[in-house]
Amino acid sequence: xxxxxxxxxxxxxxxxxxxxxxxxxxxxxxxxxxxxxxxxxxxxxxxxxxxxxxxxxxxxxxxxxxxxxxxxxxxxxxxxxxxxxxxxxxxxxxxxxxxxxxxxxxxxxxxxxxxxxxxxxxxxxxxxxxxxxxxxxxxxxxxxxxxxxxxxxxxxxxxxxxxxxxxxxxxxxxxxxxxxxxxxxxxxxxxxxxxxxxxxxxxxxxxxxxxxxxxxxxxxxxxxxxxxxxxxxxxxxxxxxxxxxxxxxxxxxxxxxxxxxxxxxxxxxxxxxxxxxxxxxxxxxxxxxxxxxxxxxxxxxxxxxxxxxxxxxxxxxxxxxxxxxxxxxxxxxxxxxxxxxxxxxxxxxxxxxxxxxxxxxxxxxxxxxxxxxxxxxxxxxxxxxxxxxxxxxxxxxxxxxxxxxxxxxxxxxxx
Numbered sequence: 001x002x003x004x005x006x007x008x009x010x011x012x013x014x015x016x017x018x019x020x021x022x023x024x025x026x027x028x029x030x031x032x033x034x035x036x037x038x039x040x041x042x043x044x045x046x047x048x049x050x051x052x053x054x055x056x057x058x059x060x061x062x063x064x065x066x067x068x069x070x071x072x073x074x075x076x077x078x079x080x081x082x083x084x085x086x087x088x089x090x091x092x093x094x095x096x097x098x099x100x101x102x103x104x105x106x107x108x109x110x111x112x113x114x115x116x117x118x119x120x121x122x123x124x125x126x127x128x129x130x131x132x133x134x135x136x137x138x139x140x141x142x143x144x145x146x147x148x149x150x151x152x153x154x155x156x157x158x159x160x161x162x163x164x165x166x167x168x169x170x171x172x173x174x175x176x177x178x179x180x181x182x183x184x185x186x187x188x189x190x191x192x193x194x195x196x197x198x199x200x201x202x203x204x205x206x207x208x209x210x211x212x213x214x215x216x217x218x219x220x221x222x223x224x225x226x227x228x229x230x231x232x233x234x235x236x237x238x239x240x241x242x243x244x245x246x247x248x249x250x251x252x253x254x255x256x257x258x259x260x261x262x263x264x265x266x267x268x269x270x271x272x273x274x275x276x277x278x279x280x281x282x283x284x285x286x287x288x289x290x291x292x293x294x295x296x297x298x299x300x301x302x303x304x305x306x307x308x309x310x311x312x313x314x315x316x317x318x319x320x321x322x323x324x325x326x327x328x329x330x331x332x333x334x335x336x337x338x339x340x341x342x343x344x345x346x347x348x349x350x351x352x353x354x355x356x357x358x359x360x361x362x363x364x365x366x367x368x369x370x371x372x373x374x375x376x377x378x379x380x381x382x383x384x385x386x387x388x389x390x391x392x393x394x395x396x397x398x399x400x401x402x403x404x405x406x407x408x409x410x411x412x413x414x415x
Contacts, residue, residue, distance in 0.1 A: 001025045002407070003047045005035055008386055010054035010348070012355035012371035016388070022053060024378045027406035032372040050401055052386055054351065055370050056100025056124075056379030057394070058358030059333045061224075061245055061266045061316025064090055064107040064126070065159065070275075070282040070327040072193045072320075073142050076153055084108055086322040091116060091123030093331035096412050097397065100379035100405045101369055103361055104128040105185045105224055105245065106159045107320070113180070122410065125369070125379070127362055129185040129224065130176035131161040133169065133212060138162075138203040139191035139226060166211040169204070173215040182365045184216040188225040188241065189232030192275070192291045199295055200229030200249065209239035222363030224266070228295060230254055237261050243361050245316065248295045250302035255309045264312045264361055267303045269339035271318035272296050274328050282327045300343060307344040314361050315340065315354040334395040347391040378407035 002024045009020025011032065021038040023031035031038055041047075066083030067074045075083065087108045094102055102109065102124045109128030116123040131154060134140025140160055141150060147162070154160050163172040173184055188204060190197030197203070204212070209225075216223050217240070225236035228248040236244060237257045243264045250258075250265075258265065275284060275292045284292075306313060317336045319328045340350040359370035368376040382401040387393045394400075403410050 001042065001045050003038070003041050003045050004050060004053050004380065004382065005047060006050050006053035006382070008052045009372060010052065010351060010387075011373065012055040013352055016348070020053065022372060022380065024380075024404070024407045027378055029372060029374055029376050029378050031374055048382065048402070050382035052383040053372070054381050054383060054387075055355040055372055056381055056403065056405065057098050057334065057354040058101040058103070058315060058370060059094065059099050059317055059319065059336075060103045060243075060314045060358050060361045061105050061268050061318050062094070062102050062330070062333070063318070063320035064102075064104050064109045064112055065320050066090070066108065066322055067320065068322050068326050070279060070284045070321070073144055075158060076142055076145060076149070080157060084111070087112060088121050090322055090330035091121065091126070093329075094333060095122060095124045095403065095405065095410060097331045097333055098381050098394065098400050098403055099124055099333050100403065101125040101358070102127070103183060103316070105183065106130060106132045108159070110179045110181055124405065125367070127182040127365065128180070129183045130179045130181035131159045132226070133161050133163050133172045133176075133184065133186040135187070135203050135208070136162050136164050137197060139187040139189070139194045139197055141194065143195045163208070166207055169208045169211045170215050173212055177219050177221070182221065183362060184212065184221050184223045186212055186223060186225055186241070188227045188236040189229045191226060191228065192295070193288050195285070195287050198229075199291055200231065202229065202231035202235050204235075206235055206239065209235055209241070213240040220364035222361065222365070224361070237263055242363050243314070246299070247302055247306065248299040250305055252305070252309075255306060255311055258306075258311050259309070262312070264314050264357065265306050266314050266316035266361065267299070267306070267340075268316045268318040268336070269299070269303060269343065270332070270336040271328055272299055273339060278327060284327070303343045312357055312360070313340070313345075313353045314357045315350070332395075337391045337394055341391045347388045350391055351387065378404055380404040
Protein backbone atom coordinates (compact mmCIF):
# COMPACT_ATOMS: atom_id res chain seq x y z
CA UNK A 1 0.00 0.00 0.00
CA UNK A 2 1.17 3.52 -0.81
CA UNK A 3 -0.11 6.99 0.04
CA UNK A 4 0.34 10.09 -2.13
CA UNK A 5 -0.27 13.46 -0.50
CA UNK A 6 -0.51 16.46 -2.82
CA UNK A 7 -0.96 20.20 -2.50
CA UNK A 8 -3.36 19.84 -5.45
CA UNK A 9 -5.25 16.78 -6.66
CA UNK A 10 -6.60 17.02 -10.22
CA UNK A 11 -9.13 14.18 -10.53
CA UNK A 12 -9.50 14.13 -14.33
CA UNK A 13 -13.17 15.09 -14.16
CA UNK A 14 -14.57 17.51 -11.62
CA UNK A 15 -13.08 20.21 -9.46
CA UNK A 16 -9.48 19.97 -8.22
CA UNK A 17 -8.97 19.31 -4.52
CA UNK A 18 -6.59 21.31 -2.39
CA UNK A 19 -4.55 19.17 0.01
CA UNK A 20 -5.57 15.92 -1.63
CA UNK A 21 -4.64 12.35 -0.88
CA UNK A 22 -4.50 9.09 -2.82
CA UNK A 23 -4.26 5.60 -1.38
CA UNK A 24 -3.04 2.80 -3.64
CA UNK A 25 -3.25 -0.92 -3.04
CA UNK A 26 -1.73 -3.04 -5.77
CA UNK A 27 -2.87 -1.77 -9.19
CA UNK A 28 -5.94 0.05 -7.85
CA UNK A 29 -6.77 3.38 -6.20
CA UNK A 30 -8.56 2.73 -2.90
CA UNK A 31 -9.10 6.36 -1.84
CA UNK A 32 -9.00 9.74 -3.57
CA UNK A 33 -10.10 12.94 -1.89
CA UNK A 34 -9.26 15.56 0.73
CA UNK A 35 -6.47 14.50 3.03
CA UNK A 36 -8.62 15.03 6.12
CA UNK A 37 -11.05 12.36 4.86
CA UNK A 38 -8.38 9.79 4.10
CA UNK A 39 -8.48 6.54 6.07
CA UNK A 40 -5.86 6.03 8.71
CA UNK A 41 -2.82 4.42 7.15
CA UNK A 42 -0.62 1.71 8.65
CA UNK A 43 2.57 2.96 10.28
CA UNK A 44 4.76 1.26 7.68
CA UNK A 45 2.99 2.68 4.63
CA UNK A 46 5.13 4.46 2.06
CA UNK A 47 4.16 8.15 1.80
CA UNK A 48 4.93 10.42 -1.16
CA UNK A 49 4.56 14.18 -0.78
CA UNK A 50 4.18 15.97 -4.14
CA UNK A 51 2.99 19.37 -5.41
CA UNK A 52 0.37 18.08 -7.90
CA UNK A 53 -1.13 14.68 -8.61
CA UNK A 54 -3.31 13.82 -11.64
CA UNK A 55 -4.30 10.77 -13.69
CA UNK A 56 -1.89 9.27 -16.18
CA UNK A 57 -2.61 10.61 -19.66
CA UNK A 58 -3.97 8.84 -22.73
CA UNK A 59 -3.11 9.25 -26.39
CA UNK A 60 -6.25 8.06 -28.15
CA UNK A 61 -4.83 8.19 -31.66
CA UNK A 62 -1.27 6.99 -32.02
CA UNK A 63 0.47 4.54 -34.33
CA UNK A 64 3.12 2.09 -33.19
CA UNK A 65 4.28 1.64 -36.78
CA UNK A 66 8.06 1.83 -36.47
CA UNK A 67 8.90 4.07 -39.42
CA UNK A 68 11.50 6.83 -39.46
CA UNK A 69 10.71 8.70 -42.69
CA UNK A 70 7.91 11.08 -43.67
CA UNK A 71 6.33 8.71 -46.14
CA UNK A 72 4.11 5.87 -45.03
CA UNK A 73 4.98 3.76 -48.07
CA UNK A 74 8.20 2.98 -46.19
CA UNK A 75 6.16 0.53 -44.11
CA UNK A 76 5.83 -1.74 -47.14
CA UNK A 77 9.59 -1.63 -47.74
CA UNK A 78 10.65 -2.52 -44.19
CA UNK A 79 10.57 -5.90 -42.49
CA UNK A 80 8.16 -6.41 -39.62
CA UNK A 81 10.97 -7.35 -37.18
CA UNK A 82 12.65 -3.98 -37.81
CA UNK A 83 9.38 -2.08 -37.47
CA UNK A 84 8.60 -3.97 -34.27
CA UNK A 85 11.99 -3.33 -32.67
CA UNK A 86 11.55 0.39 -33.27
CA UNK A 87 8.02 0.33 -31.86
CA UNK A 88 9.28 -1.29 -28.65
CA UNK A 89 11.40 1.81 -28.03
CA UNK A 90 8.42 4.03 -28.84
CA UNK A 91 6.25 2.32 -26.23
CA UNK A 92 8.84 3.10 -23.58
CA UNK A 93 9.05 6.75 -24.72
CA UNK A 94 5.28 7.14 -24.43
CA UNK A 95 5.20 5.81 -20.90
CA UNK A 96 8.11 7.95 -19.75
CA UNK A 97 6.31 11.03 -21.14
CA UNK A 98 3.40 10.39 -18.75
CA UNK A 99 1.13 8.57 -21.20
CA UNK A 100 0.09 5.48 -19.31
CA UNK A 101 -2.47 4.42 -21.94
CA UNK A 102 -2.48 4.47 -25.75
CA UNK A 103 -5.19 3.63 -28.25
CA UNK A 104 -3.21 2.39 -31.25
CA UNK A 105 -5.06 3.26 -34.49
CA UNK A 106 -3.42 1.30 -36.14
CA UNK A 107 -0.08 -0.48 -36.04
CA UNK A 108 1.67 -3.06 -33.93
CA UNK A 109 -0.26 -2.22 -30.78
CA UNK A 110 -2.22 -5.48 -30.60
CA UNK A 111 1.08 -7.33 -30.40
CA UNK A 112 2.93 -4.86 -28.18
CA UNK A 113 0.04 -4.97 -25.70
CA UNK A 114 0.69 -8.66 -25.11
CA UNK A 115 4.40 -8.31 -24.37
CA UNK A 116 3.85 -5.19 -22.24
CA UNK A 117 1.17 -6.95 -20.20
CA UNK A 118 3.40 -9.96 -19.57
CA UNK A 119 6.20 -7.67 -18.36
CA UNK A 120 8.66 -8.43 -21.16
CA UNK A 121 9.00 -4.80 -22.26
CA UNK A 122 8.08 -1.47 -20.62
CA UNK A 123 5.19 0.46 -22.08
CA UNK A 124 1.76 1.93 -21.46
CA UNK A 125 -1.50 0.05 -21.44
CA UNK A 126 -2.04 -0.43 -25.19
CA UNK A 127 -5.45 -0.88 -26.78
CA UNK A 128 -4.73 -1.86 -30.36
CA UNK A 129 -6.87 -1.70 -33.45
CA UNK A 130 -4.92 -4.13 -35.60
CA UNK A 131 -5.09 -3.10 -39.27
CA UNK A 132 -6.99 -0.14 -40.72
CA UNK A 133 -9.99 -1.09 -42.84
CA UNK A 134 -10.03 0.75 -46.16
CA UNK A 135 -11.67 0.31 -49.53
CA UNK A 136 -9.43 -0.27 -52.53
CA UNK A 137 -8.04 3.13 -53.63
CA UNK A 138 -8.85 4.51 -50.18
CA UNK A 139 -6.74 6.13 -47.50
CA UNK A 140 -5.43 2.78 -46.27
CA UNK A 141 -4.29 1.66 -49.72
CA UNK A 142 -0.69 2.29 -50.78
CA UNK A 143 -1.55 3.18 -54.33
CA UNK A 144 2.02 3.01 -55.63
CA UNK A 145 2.09 -0.79 -55.16
CA UNK A 146 0.06 -3.47 -56.99
CA UNK A 147 -3.16 -4.47 -55.26
CA UNK A 148 -1.90 -8.05 -55.08
CA UNK A 149 1.07 -6.86 -53.04
CA UNK A 150 -1.24 -5.00 -50.64
CA UNK A 151 -3.14 -8.22 -49.99
CA UNK A 152 0.17 -10.02 -49.47
CA UNK A 153 1.19 -7.42 -46.87
CA UNK A 154 -2.14 -7.81 -45.07
CA UNK A 155 -1.75 -11.58 -44.97
CA UNK A 156 1.80 -11.17 -43.59
CA UNK A 157 0.60 -9.08 -40.65
CA UNK A 158 1.12 -5.51 -41.85
CA UNK A 159 -1.43 -2.89 -40.88
CA UNK A 160 -3.49 -2.70 -44.08
CA UNK A 161 -6.81 -4.42 -44.76
CA UNK A 162 -8.53 -3.65 -48.06
CA UNK A 163 -12.26 -4.42 -47.97
CA UNK A 164 -14.73 -4.03 -50.84
CA UNK A 165 -18.36 -4.96 -50.32
CA UNK A 166 -20.22 -6.00 -47.21
CA UNK A 167 -18.82 -9.53 -47.09
CA UNK A 168 -15.20 -8.33 -47.17
CA UNK A 169 -15.97 -5.66 -44.56
CA UNK A 170 -17.33 -8.33 -42.22
CA UNK A 171 -14.23 -10.45 -42.77
CA UNK A 172 -12.04 -7.39 -42.19
CA UNK A 173 -13.57 -6.79 -38.77
CA UNK A 174 -13.29 -10.46 -37.87
CA UNK A 175 -9.63 -10.51 -38.89
CA UNK A 176 -8.90 -7.72 -36.41
CA UNK A 177 -10.92 -9.40 -33.66
CA UNK A 178 -8.86 -12.53 -34.33
CA UNK A 179 -5.74 -10.51 -33.49
CA UNK A 180 -7.31 -9.25 -30.25
CA UNK A 181 -8.19 -5.74 -31.40
CA UNK A 182 -9.96 -3.66 -28.74
CA UNK A 183 -11.20 -1.08 -31.26
CA UNK A 184 -11.91 -1.17 -34.99
CA UNK A 185 -10.51 1.57 -37.25
CA UNK A 186 -11.95 2.40 -40.67
CA UNK A 187 -11.47 5.05 -43.33
CA UNK A 188 -14.68 7.03 -43.83
CA UNK A 189 -12.91 9.67 -45.93
CA UNK A 190 -9.75 10.14 -47.90
CA UNK A 191 -6.59 11.26 -46.15
CA UNK A 192 -3.41 13.30 -46.33
CA UNK A 193 -0.55 10.81 -46.48
CA UNK A 194 -2.18 8.63 -49.16
CA UNK A 195 -1.55 9.51 -52.79
CA UNK A 196 -4.62 9.57 -55.03
CA UNK A 197 -7.63 9.90 -52.72
CA UNK A 198 -9.20 13.20 -51.66
CA UNK A 199 -9.64 14.08 -47.96
CA UNK A 200 -13.20 15.38 -48.52
CA UNK A 201 -14.56 12.37 -50.38
CA UNK A 202 -16.53 9.71 -48.51
CA UNK A 203 -14.99 6.24 -48.47
CA UNK A 204 -16.97 3.05 -47.88
CA UNK A 205 -20.63 3.06 -48.83
CA UNK A 206 -23.32 3.46 -46.21
CA UNK A 207 -24.01 -0.29 -46.36
CA UNK A 208 -20.34 -1.10 -45.82
CA UNK A 209 -20.08 1.31 -42.88
CA UNK A 210 -23.16 -0.16 -41.24
CA UNK A 211 -21.82 -3.68 -41.71
CA UNK A 212 -18.51 -2.79 -40.03
CA UNK A 213 -20.19 -1.04 -37.11
CA UNK A 214 -22.71 -3.84 -36.65
CA UNK A 215 -20.08 -6.57 -36.67
CA UNK A 216 -17.89 -4.63 -34.23
CA UNK A 217 -20.88 -4.03 -31.96
CA UNK A 218 -21.58 -7.74 -31.71
CA UNK A 219 -18.13 -8.09 -30.17
CA UNK A 220 -18.64 -4.98 -28.01
CA UNK A 221 -16.07 -2.95 -29.93
CA UNK A 222 -16.35 0.71 -30.74
CA UNK A 223 -15.52 1.87 -34.28
CA UNK A 224 -13.12 4.77 -34.82
CA UNK A 225 -13.68 6.55 -38.12
CA UNK A 226 -10.89 8.41 -39.89
CA UNK A 227 -12.78 11.41 -41.31
CA UNK A 228 -11.68 14.72 -42.79
CA UNK A 229 -14.54 15.67 -45.12
CA UNK A 230 -18.12 16.28 -44.04
CA UNK A 231 -19.65 13.52 -46.25
CA UNK A 232 -17.57 10.88 -44.46
CA UNK A 233 -18.21 12.42 -41.05
CA UNK A 234 -21.99 12.36 -41.53
CA UNK A 235 -22.00 8.85 -42.98
CA UNK A 236 -19.84 7.54 -40.14
CA UNK A 237 -22.08 9.12 -37.53
CA UNK A 238 -25.26 7.80 -39.14
CA UNK A 239 -23.70 4.33 -39.19
CA UNK A 240 -22.94 4.52 -35.47
CA UNK A 241 -19.17 5.08 -35.37
CA UNK A 242 -18.23 6.08 -31.83
CA UNK A 243 -15.28 8.35 -32.49
CA UNK A 244 -14.46 10.76 -35.29
CA UNK A 245 -10.74 11.05 -35.92
CA UNK A 246 -9.48 14.43 -37.23
CA UNK A 247 -12.86 16.00 -38.12
CA UNK A 248 -11.32 18.62 -40.39
CA UNK A 249 -14.54 19.78 -42.05
CA UNK A 250 -17.00 19.93 -39.18
CA UNK A 251 -19.82 22.45 -39.40
CA UNK A 252 -22.86 23.18 -37.24
CA UNK A 253 -24.89 20.32 -38.74
CA UNK A 254 -22.08 17.82 -38.19
CA UNK A 255 -21.47 19.08 -34.66
CA UNK A 256 -25.17 18.76 -33.81
CA UNK A 257 -25.16 15.17 -35.07
CA UNK A 258 -22.02 14.37 -33.05
CA UNK A 259 -23.71 15.62 -29.90
CA UNK A 260 -26.94 13.76 -30.71
CA UNK A 261 -25.03 10.51 -31.31
CA UNK A 262 -22.78 11.07 -28.26
CA UNK A 263 -19.75 10.62 -30.49
CA UNK A 264 -16.29 11.71 -29.39
CA UNK A 265 -13.96 13.87 -31.48
CA UNK A 266 -10.25 13.02 -31.50
CA UNK A 267 -8.90 16.03 -33.41
CA UNK A 268 -5.14 15.26 -33.72
CA UNK A 269 -4.05 18.87 -34.21
CA UNK A 270 -0.44 17.94 -33.39
CA UNK A 271 0.22 16.00 -36.59
CA UNK A 272 -1.13 18.74 -38.87
CA UNK A 273 1.02 21.37 -37.17
CA UNK A 274 4.08 19.15 -37.53
CA UNK A 275 3.46 18.33 -41.19
CA UNK A 276 2.89 21.98 -42.09
CA UNK A 277 5.92 23.26 -40.17
CA UNK A 278 8.46 20.54 -40.86
CA UNK A 279 7.14 18.48 -43.77
CA UNK A 280 9.28 20.00 -46.55
CA UNK A 281 12.47 19.75 -44.47
CA UNK A 282 11.72 16.10 -43.78
CA UNK A 283 10.91 15.09 -47.36
CA UNK A 284 7.16 14.82 -47.13
CA UNK A 285 5.74 13.73 -50.52
CA UNK A 286 4.52 16.69 -52.57
CA UNK A 287 1.00 15.29 -52.84
CA UNK A 288 0.74 15.02 -49.06
CA UNK A 289 2.08 18.51 -48.41
CA UNK A 290 -0.44 20.04 -50.80
CA UNK A 291 -3.26 18.25 -49.03
CA UNK A 292 -2.20 19.24 -45.53
CA UNK A 293 -1.83 22.89 -46.50
CA UNK A 294 -5.32 22.85 -48.00
CA UNK A 295 -7.02 21.61 -44.81
CA UNK A 296 -4.79 23.00 -42.04
CA UNK A 297 -6.71 26.21 -41.31
CA UNK A 298 -10.07 24.54 -41.86
CA UNK A 299 -9.18 21.87 -39.31
CA UNK A 300 -8.40 24.50 -36.68
CA UNK A 301 -11.72 26.27 -37.31
CA UNK A 302 -13.54 22.95 -36.96
CA UNK A 303 -11.78 22.22 -33.68
CA UNK A 304 -12.67 25.66 -32.34
CA UNK A 305 -16.31 25.11 -33.34
CA UNK A 306 -16.39 21.72 -31.63
CA UNK A 307 -14.97 23.19 -28.41
CA UNK A 308 -17.45 26.09 -28.41
CA UNK A 309 -20.36 23.73 -29.12
CA UNK A 310 -19.59 21.31 -26.31
CA UNK A 311 -18.59 18.25 -28.36
CA UNK A 312 -16.86 15.68 -26.17
CA UNK A 313 -13.19 15.68 -27.15
CA UNK A 314 -10.41 13.22 -26.36
CA UNK A 315 -6.71 13.81 -26.84
CA UNK A 316 -4.99 12.15 -29.77
CA UNK A 317 -1.83 13.11 -31.64
CA UNK A 318 -1.56 10.84 -34.71
CA UNK A 319 2.08 10.32 -33.73
CA UNK A 320 3.58 7.63 -35.93
CA UNK A 321 7.35 7.97 -36.30
CA UNK A 322 10.30 6.62 -34.36
CA UNK A 323 13.10 8.65 -32.80
CA UNK A 324 14.14 12.23 -32.20
CA UNK A 325 14.40 14.33 -35.35
CA UNK A 326 11.58 12.52 -37.14
CA UNK A 327 8.32 14.13 -38.20
CA UNK A 328 6.08 12.94 -35.33
CA UNK A 329 8.12 11.16 -32.64
CA UNK A 330 6.72 9.30 -29.66
CA UNK A 331 7.37 11.16 -26.44
CA UNK A 332 5.96 14.47 -27.76
CA UNK A 333 2.38 13.39 -27.06
CA UNK A 334 1.67 16.14 -24.52
CA UNK A 335 2.16 18.80 -27.20
CA UNK A 336 -1.46 18.14 -28.18
CA UNK A 337 -2.54 19.68 -24.87
CA UNK A 338 -0.99 22.97 -25.97
CA UNK A 339 -2.89 22.85 -29.27
CA UNK A 340 -6.19 22.13 -27.50
CA UNK A 341 -5.73 25.12 -25.21
CA UNK A 342 -4.69 27.28 -28.16
CA UNK A 343 -7.98 26.30 -29.86
CA UNK A 344 -10.06 27.48 -26.91
CA UNK A 345 -10.00 24.88 -24.14
CA UNK A 346 -9.21 25.75 -20.56
CA UNK A 347 -6.27 23.77 -19.18
CA UNK A 348 -8.56 21.63 -17.02
CA UNK A 349 -10.67 20.83 -20.09
CA UNK A 350 -7.56 19.75 -21.97
CA UNK A 351 -6.54 17.52 -19.06
CA UNK A 352 -10.03 15.99 -19.05
CA UNK A 353 -9.62 15.31 -22.78
CA UNK A 354 -6.39 13.46 -21.97
CA UNK A 355 -7.80 11.50 -19.05
CA UNK A 356 -11.49 10.98 -18.21
CA UNK A 357 -12.79 11.54 -21.74
CA UNK A 358 -10.00 9.50 -23.27
CA UNK A 359 -10.97 6.21 -21.67
CA UNK A 360 -14.45 6.58 -23.19
CA UNK A 361 -13.01 6.17 -26.70
CA UNK A 362 -12.94 2.42 -26.10
CA UNK A 363 -16.68 2.17 -25.53
CA UNK A 364 -17.59 -1.19 -23.95
CA UNK A 365 -13.89 -2.13 -23.77
CA UNK A 366 -13.03 0.91 -21.63
CA UNK A 367 -11.15 0.18 -18.41
CA UNK A 368 -11.69 2.10 -15.18
CA UNK A 369 -9.03 4.62 -16.06
CA UNK A 370 -8.43 8.32 -16.53
CA UNK A 371 -9.78 9.47 -13.16
CA UNK A 372 -8.46 9.56 -9.62
CA UNK A 373 -11.31 7.67 -7.98
CA UNK A 374 -11.58 4.69 -5.70
CA UNK A 375 -11.74 1.51 -7.74
CA UNK A 376 -9.95 3.01 -10.74
CA UNK A 377 -6.59 1.97 -12.17
CA UNK A 378 -3.64 3.44 -10.28
CA UNK A 379 -2.18 5.19 -13.35
CA UNK A 380 -0.95 8.43 -11.83
CA UNK A 381 1.35 11.38 -12.45
CA UNK A 382 3.11 13.46 -9.82
CA UNK A 383 3.79 16.88 -11.33
CA UNK A 384 6.23 19.54 -10.18
CA UNK A 385 4.00 22.56 -10.99
CA UNK A 386 0.31 23.36 -11.40
CA UNK A 387 -0.60 22.80 -15.09
CA UNK A 388 -3.67 25.03 -14.74
CA UNK A 389 -1.37 28.03 -14.97
CA UNK A 390 0.51 26.73 -18.01
CA UNK A 391 -0.52 23.51 -19.75
CA UNK A 392 2.92 23.30 -21.38
CA UNK A 393 4.27 22.19 -18.00
CA UNK A 394 3.12 18.69 -18.94
CA UNK A 395 5.26 18.67 -22.10
CA UNK A 396 8.56 18.77 -20.16
CA UNK A 397 9.77 15.42 -18.77
CA UNK A 398 11.55 17.15 -15.90
CA UNK A 399 8.17 18.35 -14.59
CA UNK A 400 6.95 14.77 -14.15
CA UNK A 401 8.33 13.75 -10.77
CA UNK A 402 6.93 10.22 -10.82
CA UNK A 403 4.85 8.13 -13.22
CA UNK A 404 2.89 5.25 -11.72
CA UNK A 405 1.39 2.59 -13.98
CA UNK A 406 -0.89 0.07 -12.29
CA UNK A 407 0.42 1.28 -8.94
CA UNK A 408 4.07 0.75 -9.80
CA UNK A 409 6.48 3.67 -10.17
CA UNK A 410 8.26 3.28 -13.51
CA UNK A 411 11.95 3.79 -14.08
CA UNK A 412 12.64 7.04 -15.88
CA UNK A 413 15.79 8.74 -17.10
CA UNK A 414 15.11 12.48 -17.19
CA UNK A 415 17.85 14.78 -18.51
